[in-house]
Structure formats: C-alpha cells, structure tokens
Amino acid sequence: MTGAKWRWGFLDLVVIVFALIPVLWIASLSFKTPATITDGDFIPREWTLENYRNIFNTDQFVRALVNSIGIGLISTLVAVVLGTMAAYAIARLDFPGKKLLIGISLLIAMFPQVSLVSPLFEIERSIGLFDTWPGLILPYITFGLPLAIYTLSAFFRQIPWDLEKAAKMDGATQGEAFRRVIAPLAAPGVFTTAILVFIFCWNDFLFAISLTSTERSRTVPAALSFFQGASQFEDPTGAISAAAVIITIPIILFVLFFQRRIVSGLTSGAVKG
Amino acid sequence: MTAETATEKPTTHSVRAQRKAKARISEGKRQERKLGWLLCAPAAFVMIAVTAYPILYSVWLSFQRFDLKFPDQREFIGLGNYATVLTNEYWWTAFGITTLITVVTVAVELVLGMALAWIMFRTLVGRGLVRTAALIPYGIVTVVAAFSWKFAWTPDTGYLGNLFGEGAPLTERASSLAIIMLAEIWKTTPFMALLLMAGLALVPEDLLKAASMDGATGWQRFTKVMLPVMKPAILVALLFRTLDAFRVFDNIYVLTGGANNTSSVSMLAYNNLIRGLNLGIGSTMSVLIFIAVAIIAFIFVKLFGTAAPGSDEGGRR
Numbered sequence: 001m002t003g004a005k006w007r008w009g010f011l012d013l014v015v016i017v018f019a020l021i022p023v024l025w026i027a028s029l030s031f032k033t034p035a036t037i038t039d040g041d042f043i044p045r046e047w048t049l050e051n052y053r054n055i056f057n058t059d060q061f062v063r064a065l066v067n068s069i070g071i072g073l074i075s076t077l078v079a080v081v082l083g084t085m086a087a088y089a090i091a092r093l094d095f096p097g098k099k100l101l102i103g104i105s106l107l108i109a110m111f112p113q114v115s116l117v118s119p120l121f122e123i124e125r126s127i128g129l130f131d132t133w134p135g136l137i138l139p140y141i142t143f144g145l146p147l148a149i150y151t152l153s154a155f156f157r158q159i160p161w162d163l164e165k166a167a168k169m170d171g172a173t174q175g176e177a178f179r180r181v182i183a184p185l186a187a188p189g190v191f192t193t194a195i196l197v198f199i200f201c202w203n204d205f206l207f208a209i210s211l212t213s214t215e216r217s218r219t220v221p222a223a224l225s226f227f228q229g230a231s232q233f234e235d236p237t238g239a240i241s242a243a244a245v246i247i248t249i250p251i252i253l254f255v256l257f258f259q260r261r262i263v264s265g266l267t268s269g270a271v272k273g
Numbered sequence: 274m275t276a277e278t279a280t281e282k283p284t285t286h287s288v289r290a291q292r293k294a295k296a297r298i299s300e301g302k303r304q305e306r307k308l309g310w311l312l313c314a315p316a317a318f319v320m321i322a323v324t325a326y327p328i329l330y331s332v333w334l335s336f337q338r339f340d341l342k343f344p345d346q347r348e349f350i351g352l353g354n355y356a357t358v359l360t361n362e363y364w365w366t367a368f369g370i371t372t373l374i375t376v377v378t379v380a381v382e383l384v385l386g387m388a389l390a391w392i393m394f395r396t397l398v399g400r401g402l403v404r405t406a407a408l409i410p411y412g413i414v415t416v417v418a419a420f421s422w423k424f425a426w427t428p429d430t431g432y433l434g435n436l437f438g439e440g441a442p443l444t445e446r447a448s449s450l451a452i453i454m455l456a457e458i459w460k461t462t463p464f465m466a467l468l469l470m471a472g473l474a475l476v477p478e479d480l481l482k483a484a485s486m487d488g489a490t491g492w493q494r495f496t497k498v499m500l501p502v503m504k505p506a507i508l509v510a511l512l513f514r515t516l517d518a519f520r521v522f523d524n525i526y527v528l529t530g531g532a533n534n535t536s537s538v539s540m541l542a543y544n545n546l547i548r549g550l551n552l553g554i555g556s557t558m559s560v561l562i563f564i565a566v567a568i569i570a571f572i573f574v575k576l577f578g579t580a581a582p583g584s585d586e587g588g589r590r
Contacts, residue, residue: 040429085313089313090313101313112539119328119334142324205523260404263404268471
C-alpha cells in the first residue's frame with residue numbers, strides 16, 4: 001500500500017510542479033533588480049520590492065487596477081442576479097420557451113467573441129459607450145450569463161425544495177421560508193457562480209483592448225500590453241511581472257479557499273447542463 | 274422556435290403528462306408560466322441584445338467598403354469584401370495556423386487532461402492539494418501566463434531562453450508556434466481535466482470491479498468500460514475546448530504579436546479592425562469566423578445526438 005502511495009505522491013508532485021512553474025517564474029522576475037533581471041536564474045540573486053513600488057507610483061497601473069476591480073464586480077453582480085432569476089425559473093418552473101433559453105445560453109457560451117468586436121466597436125463609438133465602463137460591462141454580462149445560468153441551475157436542482165413546503169406547514173410565511181430555509185441552501189451555489197463569473201471578467205483581454213483606448217476604462221490585462229519602463233530605454237519586464245503578480249493574487253486566494261466549490265461548480269454545470 | 278420546442282416535447286416527456294397538461298391549464302399553471310417568462314426575460318434580453326443585433330450589424334457592415342481612414346469612400350459593394358478576404362493568402366495562412374493550433378492543442382489536452390483527471394480523481398494522497406494546484410492555470414489571467422512564457426523563452430532573461438542553443442525561439446515561425454501551443458495547453462488542460470473528471474465520477478465502481486474479476490486488463494477496462502460511460506463528458510469537453518481553441522488570441526498577441534506568420538484568424542480580424550481601422554474587412558472576417566465556429570458546433574452536435582448539453586435536463590428525473 002505504501003508503494004502505491006509513493007507512486008501517487010510522485011504523480012501529484014509532477015502536476016503541482018507543472019501547474020506552478022510559470023507562476024513562480026513571473027513572481028521571481030518581479031522580485032529581481034534591474035541589474036539581475038536578465039541573468040536567467042530561476043531564483044533571484046538579489047531581492048527587491050522596487051518593481052512593486054514603481055508600478056504603484058504610476059497612474060497607468062493604479063487606474064487599470066481600479067477599472068479591473070470595478071468593472072469585474074459590477075458585471076459579476078448583474079450577471080449573477082439576472083442568472084439567478086433565470087436559473088430558478090429553469091430549475092423550478094415549467095414554462096414553454098425554457099429549452100429555447102437553454103439553447104441561447106449554450107450558443108452564447110460557444111460564440112466567437114472576436115465576431116462581436118467589430119460591430120461592438122462601431123456601435124459603441126456611435127452611442128458614446130466606447131472606452132467607458134458600461135462599454136465593457138455589457139459584453140462581460142452577456143458572456144458571464146450563460147456560465148451563471150448553467151452553474152446555478154445545476155446547483156438549484158440539488159436543493160431539496162420540499163423543505164420550503166415543510167417550513168410553511170410549520171407556520172412559516174413564504175418570506176420566512178425563503179429566508180430561513182432556501183436562501184442558506186442556495187447561497188453557496190450563488191457565491192461559487194459569482195467567483196467563476198468574476199474570474200471570466202478579470203481574465204478578458206480581447207474586449208478590453210478592442211473597446212478601450214485610454215486609461216479611463218482600460219483593465220489590467222490590456223494595460224499590461226502597453227506597459228513601458230519608467231523611461232523609454234528602461235526594460236519593462238520587471239514592471240510587467242510585478243503587475244502580473246498583483247492581478248494573480250485574487251485568483252490564488254479564490255483557488256486556495258474555494259477549491260472544492262470551484263471544482264463542483266465547473267463540473268456540475270458542464271455535465272448536467 | 275417556440276412552436277418547434279412545443280412539438281418536440283412529446284418525444285422527451287411522457288405523452289400522458291402532455292395530455293394531462295392539455296386537459297386543464299389551470300390558473301396556477303398560467304401563473305407559473307408567467308413567472309417563468311418574467312424571471313428569464315432580463316437575461317434573455319441582454320444576451321440577445323448584445324449578440325444577435327451586433328452580429329446582424331456585422332453582416333451589414335461586411336457588405337460595405339468601410340475604412341475609417343477614408344470614411345467618404347463608404348459604399349455598398351455586395352460580396353466584394355468576401356472575395357477580397359477569401360482570395361487573400363494571409364487569411365488562408367491564418368486559417369491554417371488556427372486549425373493547426375486547434376487540432377494539436379485539443380488532441381494533446383485530451384490525453385493530458387484524461388491523465389490529470391485520473392490523478393485528481395483517484396490519488397490516494399493530497400487530493401485537495403492537487404486539485405488546488407490544477408485550478409491555478411485555469412484561473413490565472415491568460416495574458417499573465419503568456420508574459421511568463423514569453424520571458425521564459427527570451428534569450429538571457431529566461432530560464433528556457435538558451436535551452437536550444439543560440440537564437441531566440443520567439444523570432445522563428447516553427448518554434449513560436451510550438452511555444453504558443455505550449456502556453457495554450459498549459460492554460461487549458463486543467464479545464465479539460467475537470468470536465469473529464471465529471472465523466473469519471475459517473476463510471477460505476479461495481480462495473481469496474483466486475484470487469485476486473487472477469488480478467489479484463491487495465492487498458493481493456495479503460496476502453497471497454499470507462500470510455501463508453503464517459504462519452505458524453507468527453508464530447509462536451511471536446512466541443513468546448515475546440516471552439517475555445519479556435520478563438521485563440523491572447524497568447525498569440527502577447528507571445529508574437531502575429532509576427533513571422535503566426536497570426537490566428539482572431540488576431541488577423543483584430544489587426545484589420547483596430548490597427549487597420551478597416552471595418553468592412555474586419556466585419557467580413559468576423560462573419561467568416563462566426564460561420565466556421567457554427568460549422569464546428571454543428572458537426573459536434575450531430576455527433577452528440579441526444580447527449581447534447583441542454584437537450585434534456587437529466588437532473589429533473
């Protein structure tokens with residue numbers, strides 16, 4: 001039995017190394033001094049926080065971080081609220097057109113986003129949404145919704161709804177039954193969905209570089225590709241790495257604390273769709 | 274569309290239930306319908322407004338000569354843009370590159386993803402740890418990962434930069450493509466593995482034990498017992514990943530910027546649109562990509578048959 005354990009342990013290690021190397025590498029670069037950044041060593045010889053200090057002193061990065069957080073949170077909130085309503089209907093109610101809605105969500109999940117870039121670019125320019133927060137929030141909600149609907153309807157189907165009836169029989173009002181019984185059961189699913197939708201918004205690059213043109217609404221992934229050093233002749237590697245580490249932190253935290261939920265959210269939504 | 278779903282129903286639900294429903298559409302039933310529509314309306318409205326209208330507008334733009342650098346020359350030219358794009362060698366090069374990246378990465382990811390799914394599902398030690406680690410590539414911002422790979426392969430700066438002797442790998446076509454594919458595979462294998470793991474969980478333990486008692490080898494148990502049960506999950510994973518791979522953009526943008534003929538169709542459309550400001554040609558490419566994706570999806574759905582996601586909700590029974 002111990003032999004098998006060692007074998008699994010070894011395989012685990014391979015996976016962990018495979019998954020972590022690029023992350024550790026960019027973190028290592030972010031702590032290197034300008035003099036040693038081109039030495040090619042995996043572990044920095046001289047450690048410094050200079051790169052972090054620099055990026056937080058530039059408007060370019062701080063603005064982009066604010067944009068990323070704001071746009072991500074608003075899009076997530078709206079997508080999850082609308083998604084919860086639709087998913088509740090799909091899981092609990094019987095009405096014609098339900099399949100159509102599931103079909104539309106599936107279509108949008110598979111939609112090539114680049115096909116929307118040219119028309120959205122032109123439409124947003126003409127109605128003044130180009131390079132604004134709503135200009136990004138709209139497509140993010142749209143592509144976050146299918147994810148939300150799928151994951152949430154899978155979660156909602158697992159809730160023992162009879163409990164609601166039981167609570168009402170015991171004298172609870174509709175409102176109480178929902179608040180005391182159903183809401184606590186549904187909350188984890190809603191929360192998990194919010195994380196998945198937020199990761200999607202946080203990650204987007206295509207819309208972020210196509211539908212913005214200034215610091216006003218550019219998010220961090222887009223801003224990264226415009227990063228220059230403090231002067232024209234300075235290598236931006238350190239600055240890019242530090243900014244990259246900053247926007248990876250929330251992802252690491254989500255994964256560390258909610259691994260189980262994220263896994264169940266992704267798998268249940270995909271198979272039971 | 275609504276009529277179509279209505280006629281489809283008897284085949285999926287029991288006919289008896291259908292008759293009963295027809296016999297008395299009670300007040301409660303009507304209320305339920307109304308509530309259902311009311312709850313779905315906002316989501317449906319947003320999804321359609323932000324996709325259907327722009328894609329139709331895109332078709333309209335694709336029939337015009339429309340270059341923002343020369344806005345006065347805007348005119349209707351029918352299929353002219355399609356002729357231009359479809360006879361252009363850059364388009365076909367990009368199409369070939371996109372197809373190559375899609376086929377290679379999805380094939381490699383299927384194999385690696387299956388192995389990873391097996392490890393995450395079966396490991397005797399550190400299951401939580403392995404799953405947590407595997408979620409990092411899934412969650413990380415693609416651009417961040419792309420920069421990490423870019424710096425890793427930059428000569429002198431990177432730990433891999435001088436791996437193959439002199440010369441910068443990201444300045445040559447073949448090595449650039451290999452690195453783009455590596456970056457794609459690293460990022461998306463965990464997602465593939467998670468979808469496959471959902472399929473693994475459906476394989477009944479008894480069936481595996483029985484097969485093993487009957488003397489089936491490990492490989493036989495895999496191909497004869499597990500694969501058939503997992504088929505729907507595999508098809509879902511393949512569909513999502515194929516369509517996703519076909520949209521490859523972020524990694525190419527950061528790693529090569531499309532230099533040395535490494536552009537994908539998305540990259541080419543972006544360049545024509547945002548850098549070239551040619552809305553006519555950009556929209557034409559958008560429409561063509563949309564059609565290509567629709568064809569891929571159609572083929573998969575044909576393969577799925579009844580296993581298509583959303584064809585009927587298994588959870589309700």
